[in-house]
Amino acid sequence: MLWIALHLPSLSLESFEATLAGRPAAAGTEVHAGDGGAGTAAGAGSDSATPAPIALIDAHRIVAGNAVAQALGVRPGLKRATALALAPQLVLGQADAARDAAALLPVAHAALAFTPQVVIARAGHPFDDAHTVLLEVEASLRYFGGLERLLQRLGRALAPLGHVVHCATAPTAQGAALLARQHPDCHCADDAALQRALDELPVWRLGAGREHRDALQAMGLRTLGDLRALPRAGLARRFGEALLAELDAALGTRPDPRVPLALPATFESRLELFARADTTEQLLHGAAVLLARLVAWLSAQHAFVRRFTLVMQHETRWRRSSATPAESVLEIALAEPSRDREHLLVLLRERLARIELPAPTLDLRLAAADIARRAAPNSELFPTARSEVEGLTRLIERLQARLGAAQVQRLAPLDEHRPERASALQAVDAARVERLVKAPRAAGSSIAGAAGAARRPVWLLPEPQPLPERQSRPFLDGSPLQLLSGPERIETGWWDCSLAERDYFIAQNGDGALVWIYRARLPLETDGEPRQGWFMQGRFG
Template identity: 65%
Template sequence: MLWIGLHLPLLPLESFLATLPAGPGGSEPAVALVEAHRIVHANAGAQALGVKPGLKRATALALAPQLLIGQADALRDRQALTSVAHAALAFTPAVSFALPQGVLLEVEASLRYFGGHDALLQRLRDALRPLGHALHCVSTPTAQGSALLSRSTDGLHCADVAALQRALDAAPVWLLGPGREHWEALQGMGLNTLGDLRSLPRAGLTRRFGEALLVELDSALGRRPDPRVSIELPASFDSALELFARADTTEQVLHGAQVLLARLVAWLAAQHAFVRRFSLQMKHEPRWRRDAGTPLHTTLEIALAEPSRDPKHLMALLRERLSQLALPAPTLELALRASDIARQPPPNTELFPTPRSEREGLTRLLERLQARLGRERVQRLVPVQDHRPECAGRMEAAALDGSPPARTGPPLRRADVLARRAVARPVWLLPQALPLAQRQSRPLLDGAALQLLAGPERIEAGWWDGDAVERDYFIAQQPDGALVWIYRARMPLSAQSEGEGWFLQGRFG
């Protein structure tokens, strides 16, 4: 077996920094996390100011008045770690937690599929990079061995148990859970590494420090069974992010939403799925609500014309929709939810443009236009089975599912389709037919006589809805060579209802 251990050394700080608005120039402030009024985590900027774990809150603020202090939150860290586990599920179903800051993957069966150990590690790091975590990655034959060594080193690979034992012998003793509890006593005895610990009699160590110390060490060396429970992917995605400061602008909301979208993409990749629809809920601060009628939260629904898990595309759609939204009150918490997904193989990469790639580009343009202008303002022409040109089509909102327009009426026969292809129709129809002047019964357009080239094409329709027409259509040519579509009433009764003379119906391209 081959286990990959992932350890996130800065997970508490990174999960907290994700709740902060972006600083000027992308700079990271000096940050520390407190629990029970004591510093438990401090980033590099805070440590440069003398703030270290173990200090009291008041002492830390005295050393660095500009220090940004947040509350340590195990639930917030667990949500961030869960997204890392979801990303790992795209490589193997045997993924388990190594709490509080680690994830384990059993990848022996996946090596050949991903092209070997090094190629798999590179793809794993690439998949985890959008989540924005510092990462230690170690691979060994045992789960506990990978979990322990990943806490202190990065990039180590132990191909067999002998290499694992050598690596563990050189590892510090505080990697073991009980070793941290008895660190001062072990250090006083001169036991600094796991190799020093293994050189002592087991019975004496058990009496003095308890059995748990050796149980964990034996599991790391593969001498004791170490069953792991694989995580299960939830059927729907639901992730929340509580912001450190209230968000008043679209950019502040987008900064937090970007974190949630990265988690959504990891969840989708774990099951080789693409999202069709998702929602972003923005919970508002109660004391900043204008009145009792102001909602407690605002929900933004995003629907896609084609399923996708491209984070840039999803972010662009969200940005367009948020730019059109006026928040009734500042936002304190974001929640992203998705359950409508499509499981399908990913699209093949293409060197040259193909009809499929061009269609996808048009679909994404349609999505962005709908996000910016609104669904009802992006329309398409739908054919209607009616011979009258002004009734042969109607406008409707473009479908978000990428489906073709629904045809009204009974299906066309093959003979009807072939007949329609043989009939010439202009590209552009006028909203209303334009009356034309005439000279000696010949139609005039812009003062010049038109030359009839083809026709008549007789159209008699509309008797069933009280708007009957009886027309003879002709294709005519202007002096400059442009083609137009004109008609005149066929019968005197029709002329009384529509008007006498010639009419311009449309222009050819």
């Protein structure tokens, strides 16, 4: 067996930073307490390039801080008042195990795209610490081209989640987990290499070792190698069986069964914002975090989303009246199923720009249940017909999200020979774009078939423009027109009193531009006006 351990040493801090609406507050920011423990960091969405000092507290003591806070002297274990005295501009957040678990789950989902044997290390497990995901990948190595390529692809899959990840591999799950927490990028191919690497680890890396740390150090036992050199019976008698059990599990001499993660059938993730969001950009920051989690879940399902819903919970205190809804629901439907995070974010940005929030938002929830399972698109060196159609579909989706579905229209052919009546504007159904573009039109389904459409311009003049003629030759802008193809004769309209008898030609003017002209074969039209002679009805692009 071969296990990969993914340890996230800064998960608690990163999960809190994800709740900040935009970039963390710059130096000099004041932090005020708000309802429900939330705070308002003035300037949290600031464009200042100066990062803010951020720290987490638990029981009024600092438990973690970012690099800026540490540079100001803020260290784990300090009291809250001491930390604020050292850094008055410090942004403080409450440590939250549930928030950390919600942030760790997408990491496991991303790992499920590479192997079904994925385990989230739980603090309740006898040998586990939190913030670690374990993958058993022995059966996946050949498919992904070896361990090195698998690790590269795994790194690319985890990158959108925005976490610092320490990775290690070993023949045992517990051994890989211990190495990932101490030595990032440590890889042991066999039991001998694993034993050598474990012997160098400090003894407090074991859970029971932390419990007896002072006693072990007083005895001169600082590494796991020191422990293994002592008689097992004496160690068990003095420190209990748990210390040796965890060491044996890491070395592979003791069974260590793990229960793989079960993937939920539907996706739902929630993000409570640190400060209330009043603008689209602030909402997009939180929505981007949720979309990254959605993409990780879709990758585990080997699926693509057709539709997802963003629910924005409004702050009760800022609702204008009792008629103001408690939440706003925004549903995004895609023409083509996708799991492209950037594309989903663009659609969400365009839709959010068109709505007005009735009240500030403190809580975001993203849900998706409508998915499609299909093969992933192949990477292409050169554009193909399919990739060009997908690009058109995404353009239509973006225009509809920005302008509204009814505002994006297309020309639909009608069963009519007269050009001015042969098409009509209809709302675009982006889901049918690929079929309309790629599928050949059924024979006889429309009089204006594909072959005829190729000989006609798309844009017609509002009214046919009379053309002067000399010696039966039409002129345009003082220059004679050269007839290139034709005639295409049309005789129709007798049933609705709009009789038309015309011969159509494609002509070229002196500048090389192509125009569509016709010669009327009737001396009078139905309105009694003279219509005999040459007319221009359209221009080719």
